Amino acid sequence: MSHIDSYEHEYLGAFGYLPIYRALKAFGEETPWGDYDFGADPDSLILGGGSGEHPGLVVHELASCVAQFLYHQADDDFKEELEDEEFQYLKTFIYRQNSDILEFCEWPLDRYVSFGEMLSSDRMVTPFDEESDIDGMMEDWFIRNMGEFVYYSLPDLNPEHDKLKAMFKGVEIRPLYENVVCPPPGYPPKGGKIEINGESKWGYHRWFS
Numbered sequence: 001m002s003h004i005d006s007y008e009h010e011y012l013g014a015f016g017y018l019p020i021y022r023a024l025k026a027f028g029e030e031t032p033w034g035d036y037d038f039g040a041d042p043d044s045l046i047l048g049g050g051s052g053e054h055p056g057l058v059v060h061e062l063a064s065c066v067a068q069f070l071y072h073q074a075d076d077d078f079k080e081e082l083e084d085e086e087f088q089y090l091k092t093f094i095y096r097q098n099s100d101i102l103e104f105c106e107w108p109l110d111r112y113v114s115f116g117e118m119l120s121s122d123r124m125v126t127p128f129d130e131e132s133d134i135d136g137m138m139e140d141w142f143i144r145n146m147g148e149f150v151y152y153s154l155p156d157l158n159p160e161h162d163k164l165k166a167m168f169k170g171v172e173i174r175p176l177y178e179n180v181v182c183p184p185p186g187y188p189p190k191g192g193k194i195e196i197n198g199e200s201k202w203g204y205h206r207w208f209s
Contacts, residue, residue, distance in 0.1 A: 003037050003050030010206045011191030012154075013182035015145070016123040018047040018054060019191050020180065022157075022206070036106040043157060045146060055111055058103040059143075062150050063160040065101065067093035068140070069147030069176075070168045078171055086167060093160070098139045126177040149180045182207065 008024040023046065028039020038056045040046050045062070048054035059065065071079075071094045082090070104112075119128040119138060128141050135141045152175065155161040183190070189203025 002053035003056065004046060004053070005049065005193060008194050008204075009046070009192055010194075010204050011189075012045070012206050013180045015047060015180055016118045016121075018057070019049065020149075021046040021049065021191065024194065034103055034105055038103065038105040045150075045157075050105060055107045056103075056105040057107075058105065059101060059146050060103060061093075061096055061101045062146070062154075063158050063164070064093040064096040065143050065147035066151045066158050066161070067147070067164055069144045069151055070164060070171070070173060072144055073173055073176070074168065074171050078168075089163075090167075098143065101143055102139060124177075124179050125181075126179055145177045145179050148175060148177055153180075 004021055007027045009021045010024060012020040012022055014020060023040040023042055026041035031039035037051055038058055040058050045059040047057040050056040067090060071090065116138060120130065121127060128138055129135050150158050185208050189205050192204030194201050194204040
């Protein structure tokens with residue numbers, strides 16, 4: 001049993017070997033940032049279940065993830081034509097520090113190494129290319145992956161979805177990565193837990209429960 005299994009959560013899919021969860025209710029509000037037994041809320045994503053599974057990685061500021069995914073696809077003409085007010089709005093998201101978005105919960109060095117190896121491997125539909133100027137830094141690339149996932153599949157988790165979508169309506173937005181995978185309907189459920197009438201129901205999947 002992992003740390004996340006102590007709380008109600010839904011299973012969203014997997015990113016490589018890491019399952020993706022979302023808390024159905026906030027927990028661990030007083031937990032220090034980066035603690036092994038992490039806290040999370042419904043507005044964040046969780047990769048890895050923590051104690052008993054893989055150390056957790058909590059992804060915060062999902063609007064920033066989406067904005068970075070969208071802005072990455074904009075050409076210079078679009079950027080130059082932005083009104084100052086529009087750019088000031090975007091700045092709050094696209095220049096957010098990665099350390100404000102990605103909460104690595106007491107990952108030992110070997111986990112960082114294996115995570116980096118995974119991102120560049122055939123486990124990914126679209127692997128990270130460290131020699132590509134387009135991919136840029138690995139953490140930035142990963143954040144854009146999460147932004148793509150939220151933009152297409154979880155717009156309800158992004159309070160800025162409608163405004164950002166309208167702002168980028170002149171940009172041809174397309175999936176760049178498609179690295180999040182989900183089990184097809186009919187497969188045995190895995191991950192996720194919800195309380196119903198005081199009893200735990202396991203295998204709570206966002207789309208197939």
